[in-house]
Amino acid sequence: xxxxxxxxxxxxxxxMFSLGLKLNFINFFELLKNPKNLxxxxxxQLIFLPLIGLIIVSFYPMPNxxxxxxxxxxxxxxxxxxxxxxxxxxxxxxLSIAITTICSLMSIITIPIGLSVLFELIMHEPIxxxxxxxxxxxxxxxxxxxxILGILTNKYFNIFKKRFVLLFDKISMVLFLLIIxxxxxxxxxxxxxxxxxxxxxAPIILFFVLFVSIIxxxxxxxxxxxxxxxxxxxxxxxxAMGFIVSAQVFSEISYVTPIxxxxxxxxxxxxxxxxxxxxxx
Numbered sequence: 661x662x663x664x665x666x667x668x669x670x671x672x673x674x675x676m677f678s679l680g681l682k683l684n685f686i687n688f689f690e691l692l693k694n695p696k697n698l699x700x701x702x703x704x705q706l707i708f709l710p711l712i713g714l715i716i717v718s719f720y721p722m723p724n725x726x727x728x729x730x731x732x733x734x735x736x737x738x739x740x741x742x743x744x745x746x747x748x749x750x751x752x753x754x755l756s757i758a759i760t761t762i763c764s765l766m767s768i769i770t771i772p773i774g775l776s777v778l779f780e781l782i783m784h785e786p787i788x789x790x791x792x793x794x795x796x797x798x799x800x801x802x803x804x805x806x807x808i809l810g811i812l813t814n815k816y817f818n819i820f821k822k823r824f825v826l827l828f829d830k831i832s833m834v835l836f837l838l839i840i841x842x843x844x845x846x847x848x849x850x851x852x853x854x855x856x857x858x859x860x861x862a863p864i865i866l867f868f869v870l871f872v873s874i875i876x877x878x879x880x881x882x883x884x885x886x887x888x889x890x891x892x893x894x895x896x897x898x899x900a901m902g903f904i905v906s907a908q909v910f911s912e913i914s915y916v917t918p919i920x921x922x923x924x925x926x927x928x929x930x931x932x933x934x935x936x937x938x939x940x941x
Contacts, residue, residue, distance in 0.1 A: 680810020
């Protein structure tokens, strides 16, 4: 995981800056005029995902370290690549960007506190050498600051944004996939031993997430485009960020392994969802 520890923070900084560049305040304020869809999307992302994960891993027999790794991933904001996935399903791009950005800004609170609580629920003891303030500060540096810088750059240096946002988007996507693929390659020898657990529970969680998000959005979110957007946001977790956060908190590789497998499997479930939408059309 040395690659993730050394290169990861710089890559995430760039990715989050690029995300902030895409937040248009005009579109954001339009969402706030009728905030129902945005609020429901945040409820799905911030509450339903960790709850679904906690319920399933509580009943499924697997090492506690793997349970904590999966729950950590479900606490993260959605991946920036979800904005592209929203386009694939003819979703609301502005809603997708808003949910990802808000969850990213809130991660300074949601990740350390949520991880601390869920760890104690699973392990029945606090995380060793875990200081919420310290983890929050690290998250603030590599996630919150670049996101805010991107938002401010978009607002006050619009010419810069127009010239570079597409380029930065492409670089961000490459960096995101690179972190995941390199991390998976480096830990390939460890993945097999845990696949018997995570290879079963991760798809179960993903399809429950898909099912719950489809049902919830159908009844509580207006517009088919927004419904599809929230479903995509729930499906795609920021695996690259998961590697980096877990590397800052845990020394054991077992915590990272489920993140690697889940981060790969989520794209197969997304492909299943997208294919079904195309067939229905």
